[in-house]
Amino acid sequence: MGKKQKAIKAEQKMNKQTISNFVNAINNHDVESICSHCADEHIFIDSHGNELKGKVQIKIGWIAYFQWFPDYKIEITNIFTDGDTHAAFGFASGTFKAKQKNNNENYWRLPASWKIILENNKVSLWQVYADTKIPFDIIERNK
Numbered sequence: 461m462g463k464k465q466k467a468i469k470a471e472q473k474m475n476k477q478t479i480s481n482f483v484n485a486i487n488n489h490d491v492e493s494i495c496s497h498c499a500d501e502h503i504f505i506d507s508h509g510n511e512l513k514g515k516v517q518i519k520i521g522w523i524a525y526f527q528w529f530p531d532y533k534i535e536i537t538n539i540f541t542d543g544d545t546h547a548a549f550g551f552a553s554g555t556f557k558a559k560q561k562n563n564n565e566n567y568w569r570l571p572a573s574w575k576i577i578l579e580n581n582k583v584s585l586w587q588v589y590a591d592t593k594i595p596f597d598i599i600e601r602n603k
Contacts, residue, residue, distance in 0.1 A: 472541055474581065475541060475544075475546065475578055475581075476539055476541075478497065478578055478581050478582075478583070479536070479539060479546060479548065479576055479578075479583075480536075481497055482494065482497040482576075482583050482586075483534050483536055485497055486522075486532070486534055487532075487533050487534060489522075489526045489530075489532070491519055491522045491523055491526070494518070494519075494522055495515045495518060495519050497582060497583055498515055498518055498582060498583050498584075499579050499580070499582040499583060499584040500514070500515065501513070501514065501584065502514065502515060502518055502582075502583060502584055502585070502586070503584065503585050503586075503587075504517075504518055504521060504585075504586050504587075505585070505586070505587040505588065506588050507588045507589055507590045507591070507592050508592070527557065528554075528556060528557060528599070529554030529555060529556060529557065529595075530554075530555070530557050531553075531554055531555050532552070532553070532554035533552070533553050533554065534550065534551070534552050534572070535550045535551045535552075535553075536548050536549070536550040537549055537550040537551075538550070544577055544578050544579060545575065545576070545577050546575075546576040546577075546578065547573060547574070547575060547576075548573060548574040548576060549571075549572075549573045550571075550572060550573075551569055551570065551571055551572060552569070552570055552572040552588075552590055553567070553568060553569035553570070554567070554568060554595070555567045555568075556568075556595065556598045556599055556602060565598075566598050566602065568594045568595050568598060570590050570591060570592075570594060570595075571590070571591075572588060572589065572590035573588075573589045573590070574586060574587060574588055574589065575587040575589070
């Protein structure tokens, strides 16, 4: 294996580690750590095309989301890379925090994917692709 191939492999390994660290911060609901893995001009795009820009908005968004879904979790099963752009596939799950605790009717687990752009070992774009009908139905049912 030549120097160029070794450098590419090392970069791919570092990129996967950066993504893994970001997902671990999300799964630990560690908003400070999430923000520390974000580029200063980080953009979050949800599955409806809504955007949050910058670390202040990202922090507010994650705090609110974890209040809705206190056990939110991401499971990544595959990552594909094209330069600084990555596609991750797996599942997202959570339980809507309703008046009744431990209500399994408020739990959801869905296939999901994410477009991720890394710049200087930081996440500059985190875009979610998932069918949110089930979580929104659960929220609506609990109003």
